[in-house]
Amino acid sequence: KAGVTQTPRYLIKTRGQQVTLSCSPISGHRSVSWYQQTPGQGLQFLFEYFSETQRNKGNFPGRFSGRQFSNSRSEMNVSTLELGDSALYLCASSSDRGRRYEQYFGPGTRLTVT
Amino acid sequence: TQLLEQSPQFLSIQEGENLTVYCNSSSVFSSLQWYRQEPGEGPVLLVTVVTGGEVKKLKRLTFQFGDARKDSSLHITAAQPGDTGLYLCAGALVGNNNDMRFGAGTRLTVKP
Numbered sequence: 001k002a003g004v005t006q007t008p009r010y011l012i013k014t015r016g017q018q019v020t021l022s023c024s025p026i027s028g029h030r031s032v033s034w035y036q037q038t039p040g041q042g043l044q045f046l047f048e049y050f051s052e053t054q055r056n057k058g059n060f061p062g063r064f065s066g067r068q069f070s071n072s073r074s075e076m077n078v079s080t081l082e083l084g085d086s087a088l089y090l091c092a093s094s095s096d097r098g099r100r101y102e103q104y105f106g107p108g109t110r111l112t113v114t
Numbered sequence: 115t116q117l118l119e120q121s122p123q124f125l126s127i128q129e130g131e132n133l134t135v136y137c138n139s140s141s142v143f144s145s146l147q148w149y150r151q152e153p154g155e156g157p158v159l160l161v162t163v164v165t166g167g168e169v170k171k172l173k174r175l176t177f178q179f180g181d182a183r184k185d186s187s188l189h190i191t192a193a194q195p196g197d198t199g200l201y202l203c204a205g206a207l208v209g210n211n212n213d214m215r216f217g218a219g220t221r222l223t224v225k226p
Contacts, residue, residue, distance in 0.1 A: 043202065045215075092156075101144065103204070105149075105157045105158070107155050108156050
């Protein structure tokens with residue numbers, strides 16, 4: 001099975017712009033979660049989508065949004081970028097079966113805001 | 115404060131030494147995962163533990179889930195430079211499906 005893919009891998013934007021990141025989960029996985037990772041804060045949960053519906057949401061401002069399509073692919077959007085949004089954005093997919101809740105991560109998108 | 119507290123934050127050891135990393139919480143988890151992450155890449159799942167008291171072995175790595183399902187440990191025997199990386203624990207909170215919480219991580223460096 002192919003793993004989780006994320007595009008693009010690297011992105012440079014300027015303050016005030018908006019950005020869209022894409023994630024394709026492992027085939028058959030219906031749950032997709034997004035995380036922001038920075039050296040200072042570690043892995044912070046953004047949101048989780050399951051069957052095109054947002055199921056869980058972390059504590060991030062409304063500038064961060066996401067969606068999931070019928071094929072389980074997901075996108076996240078950040079509007080009005082700030083310098084502090086520079087981070088590695090990780091997507092993880094899960095089969096959502098039983099109690100294991102195992103997540104499989106993509107390689108991430110490194111976003112730099114200048 | 116992190117729901118899952120990992121210790122130590124940083125660990126630098128010589129090749130061949132043993133080490134233990136801890137992941138502690140006051141909350142109960144349905145399951146707990148350990149991941150290893152290398153710079154610029156996503157975390158890679160190492161193991162999932164589900165049952166209180168469960169012990170799993172993966173070559174030189176031994177994982178244990180606490181009896182009360184609130185804590186876990188990762189023990190590495192005879193560490194090698196290839197074990198270098200950021201080790202993360204993550205738990206699924208009981209009664210809150212897919213509410214996954216991550217520890218801040220332990221950065222391990224194994225010197226040859």
